[in-house]
Amino acid sequence: MAYDCIELEDVQDISVVRFKDEKVMDPSRIEKLGEELMSLAGEEDSCNLLINFEDVRFFSSAAINKLIVLEKRMRAGGGAMKLSNLRPEVRDLFSFTNLDGLFDIRDEQSEAIRSFTNSAED
Amino acid sequence: MNQEEFVWRKQVTIASSVSTAAELIGSVIEQLKKHDWGEKKVFAIHLALEEAMMNAIKHGNQGDESKSIATQFELTASRFCARITDEGSGFKISEVPDPTKEENLELPSGRGLAMIQNYIDEFHYSEQSNSLMMVIHRDKQEQRRGQ
Numbered sequence A: 001m002a003y004d005c006i007e008l009e010d011v012q013d014i015s016v017v018r019f020k021d022e023k024v025m026d027p028s029r030i031e032k033l034g035e036e037l038m039s040l041a042g043e044e045d046s047c048n049l050l051i052n053f054e055d056v057r058f059f060s061s062a063a064i065n066k067l068i069v070l071e072k073r074m075r076a077g078g079g080a081m082k083l084s085n086l087r088p089e090v091r092d093l094f095s096f097t098n099l100d101g102l103f104d105i106r107d108e109q110s111e112a113i114r115s116f117t118n119s120a121e122d
Numbered sequence B: 001m002n003q004e005e006f007v008w009r010k011q012v013t014i015a016s017s018v019s020t021a022a023e024l025i026g027s028v029i030e031q032l033k034k035h036d037w038g039e040k041k042v043f044a045i046h047l048a049l050e051e052a053m054m055n056a057i058k059h060g061n062q063g064d065e066s067k068s069i070a071t072q073f074e075l076t077a078s079r080f081c082a083r084i085t086d087e088g089s090g091f092k093i094s095e096v097p098d099p100t101k102e103e104n105l106e107l108p109s110g111r112g113l114a115m116i117q118n119y120i121d122e123f124h125y126s127e128q129s130n131s132l133m134m135v136i137h138r139d140k141q142e143q144r145r146g147q
Helices: A027-041 A061-076 A088-095 A109-121 B018-034 B039-060 B111-119 B138-145
Strands: A006-011 A014-019 A048-052 A080-084 A104-106 B008-015 B068-075 B079-085 B122-125 B131-137
Touching: A006 A027, A014 A027, A014 A109, A027 A061, A027 B039, A048 A061, A048 A109, A061 A080, A061 B111, A080 A109, A088 B039, A104 A109, B008 B018, B018 B039, B018 B068, B039 B068, B039 B079, B039 B111, B039 B131, B111 B131
Parallel strands: A014 A048, A048 A080, A080 A104
Antiparallel strands: A006 A014, B008 B068, B068 B079, B079 B131, B122 B131
């Protein structure tokens, strides 16, 4: 499947998602982004999902809402989802709205990948 | 708003569309940078303006591009002030769920408003709640940066 808003890479058995836009604010792009993310949750072999925020400078409340729905869907399907590489100002968006408790947020992608592996071994 | 200290001001009514709003916000950000506002404060204003404009377009004007948004921006050496007014019938702030509460974390509403409130220093809605005025003080940011 070709994606317009995200780039997808498989690392071990984890689907790593990166955003193509550094500013995720436009409602029409966010709708499209939501559709693409939800399609990942529907794939049987994508039960581990890592969203790498490395290039993201702005992230709107509407985009956060999409992630909340995605996380809920992943959890319901028995999968796991983590976030990594958030710039401090973007991470703040999650912190002050208490969403750092809902999402598993890691500093680096490598750390997030390891934590998936460790969880699987537990 | 103290009219004596303006270094820049703009008053314009725009079509209620995302692209027009983005262009206007871009011109505001350009002025902040031109007047040497710090990166963190520019980020805060940028985010608050984006969220406020999206609220005006999506909720206030119900996505109707034939409607308009009245805007007013004023910049002094020490503060930035913006007023954004849509054509909506307003809403009751008290009825917007607090998205930071445990029971509301997964709700889709209220987060944009919470972001605006978090990033700006003063926040006033008109009586009808279709006009939002935001103020950010430059000095406070400088104080926080020094902490």
